[in-house]
Amino acid sequence: MNSNQKKLVTSTVPVLKTNGTDLTKHFYARMFKHHPELKNIFNMSHQASGKQQHALAGAVLAYAEHIENPEVLINVLKPIGNKHVSLNISPDQYDIVGHHLISSIKEVLGEAATDELIEAWTQAYNELAQIMISIEDDLYRSTLKKEGGWKGWRTFVIEEIVEESSEVKSFYLKPKDQGSIADYLPGQYLSVKLFIPGLGHEQVRQYSLSSAFNPKYYRISVKKEVNPNAPEGAVSNVLHQKNTGDEIWVSAPSGVFHAGVDGNQPLVLISGGIGVTPLLSMLETNKNKLQENTTVWLHSCRNEKAHAFKDQIDLLNQDSEWLTTHIFYETVSKNENNAIKEGRIDLAELKDEVLIDDAKYYICGPEVFIKVQYNSLIKLGIAQENILFEEFGPQLLHFN
Ligand SMILES: Cc1cc2nc3c(=O)[nH]c(=O)nc-3n(C[C@H](O)[C@H](O)[C@H](O)COP(=O)(O)OP(=O)(O)OC[C@H]3O[C@@H](n4cnc5c(N)ncnc54)[C@H](O)[C@@H]3O)c2cc1C
Ligand code: HEM
Structure with a gap:
């Protein structure tokens, strides 16, 4: 030019x-x-x-x-x-x-x-x-x-389906060809392609890998998108109707929002709703190494019924001194564990917990949630390059 x-x-x-x-x-x-x-x-x-x-x-x-x-x-x-x-x-x-x-x-x-x-x-x-x-x-x-790597769409079979909350199901996926699968960095996602009967054509969506890498399967965890004022989510609703043995097309793990696998840095994980998935993979992947470091997880969701992976995270929390969790529900019912806080995450109130030298901050959740948490961290003096975030849609937020 x-x-x-x-x-x-x-x-x-x-x-x-x-x-x-x-x-x-x-x-x-x-x-x-x-x-x-x-x-x-x-x-x-x-x-x-x-x-x-x-x-x-x-x-x-x-x-x-x-x-x-x-x-x-x-x-x-x-x-x-x-x-x-x-x-x-x-x-x-x-x-x-x-x-x-x-x-x-x-x-x-x-x-x-x-x-x-x-x-x-x-x-x-x-x-x-x-x-x-x-x-x-x-x-x-x-x-x-990579060992087990591939290009394009590969057929996977749904091996197991687990209900994680009132609206989230995990899908355990194994390749139909029974070959090996590529590893990934915690935080990365897969694309899933399905035929959508209501539209008469295929659609693709991304789903974060929600566990540490296991060479036997990939696990994704999908929230059923239901919206009273708009058409229901095309792919998540079709996925929620699938049974074990059904097949879907999957592309290889991808994405730039990820933690390392060596656990050599303190992590502060901040999730809203289904934004829990990539952060859970980061935690599971690093759990042995993270024991030498501090990890803080702040999670917020609507209520106990909508709280996916609650038991899994409680279990990790019980026998670990390296992990601190803070759970927030929009509404807390009377007989719930009093460790649950009512309302939204306020990082300024929790600054003594989240201001950790050399920590990386990972935020995942709805657009407004990310904006609020990002701005709070900046106000607390965290450097931009230590704050990483992912929106579950086209990446429209650019702070740095
Ligand atoms: C990197 C990445 C990782 C992700 N990880 C996860 C994950 O781990 N788990 C997970 O559950 N999701 C994840 N997502 C989101 C996921 O990819 C899908 O966006 C989500 O499942 C919704 O897809 P859908 O086809 O069900 O809904 P869509 O059909 O895409 O609809 C999305 C929303 O738009 C509304 N809508 C649809 N049509 C219209 C219309 N005509 N007018 C107005 N509103 C409309 C729907 O009601 C719905 O609320 C991730 C996204 C990205 C980009
Ligand atoms: C220079 C050319 C291009 C530019 C600048 C561009 C830009 C973008 C951007 C900014 C996004 C959103 C990224 C995100 O979701 O995070 C995107 C997504 C996408 N692009 Fe491109 N793109 C280009 C070429 C192409 C081509 C050649 C194709 C193939 C036909 C393509 C297909 C798509 C699809 C399918 C998506 C995802 C759409 C969605 O999920 O809504 N793009 N592109």
Whole structure:
């Protein structure tokens, strides 16, 4: 790209800032019209709520803003690359996206879209696509190199189903081919692909691995999404109706939100609701090594019935001095254990417990929950680089 083309791209940033979401809405409608098969891999509920449009607009805008030095975007592009790899995105699909994105820029900008501007954007998109393809190629290769690693969709059989709370079920998954499975870092997720009868096509969702790695199976734990004011969650409801012996498609473990496996640092784990899953894997993985360090877990959920993995965490807590837990319920019934606190997590109130030298802070839960906990930690003086978080949806929160 020459400097004139870079200037042209940068000059469209203000337009993208005000119209970015319109542009991507137009783009998705156009692309799905020409490639309806892509509805099988895009999350159609995100499309309905506008979340994915926002995420893609954000990525395009970030790229346009940093066109002079796109390498600074690597921290933003890595999680997207991990998500793409877990969806088995291939280089040829970048041509489809590129074609519809550039055509949409033309159609949305109308006369303002000069040939020169369109050429500059085509170059910019191709450069971004090359960076992404290269990140994804590295990720595909490193998974394939692992014992039990694979690329794309592999058939797994549901070996066991365990009810963890009134709304969460764990699924123990074994590969149908009976081969070995790739290990993972605690906090990483799988993508699961299912045919959804109500939609008439497939859908993919991500689920965190909820236990320490066990070479015999993967375990995911899924909350049934029921919403009185909107359609019920497509994939979680179909999964909750599955029986042992049923088959689903699974992609290899992926994701950038993870702890290490050497337990050499104190951990402060902060979860809301189903955000418990990746943190439980971090705790289980490190439990032997963590004994030399402090671990604090703060968890909040609606009430005892909705509290998944309660017994498991109680058990770990009973015979360990290294682990402290603080459980919060929105409503506490009278005959409950008085160690349960009523209300929401207030990190400022618990600062003597959570301010630990050299600790890493992992937050997982709904968007608002993450915002509140992140801001509290910053106010308590925790450095940004020691706070890691994951949203269970398109990653829209960028604090650092
Ligand atoms: C990295 C990662 C890890 C995750 N880990 C876990 C995990 O361990 N456990 C877990 O349970 N989940 C996890 N999730 C969330 C999971 O991927 C799904 O998003 C979740 O199960 C909901 O999917 P669904 O298909 O059931 O619901 P969807 O169909 O995606 O719907 C989601 C919500 O949107 C609403 N909705 C649907 N359609 C519309 C519409 N047209 N208008 C308005 N609202 C609508 C639904 O009512 C529902 O509340 C994770 C997500 C990510 C990204
Ligand atoms: C340079 C080009 C691209 C950019 C900037 C981009 C950007 C993004 C972003 C920001 C997300 C959200 C990440 C997250 O959920 O955390 C995303 C997700 C996704 N991308 Fe891309 N992407 C590109 C190319 C592609 C291509 C070529 C495909 C394949 C057709 C694709 C398919 C998807 C899918 C299916 C998702 C998940 C959607 C969802 O869960 O709602 N993307 N992409």
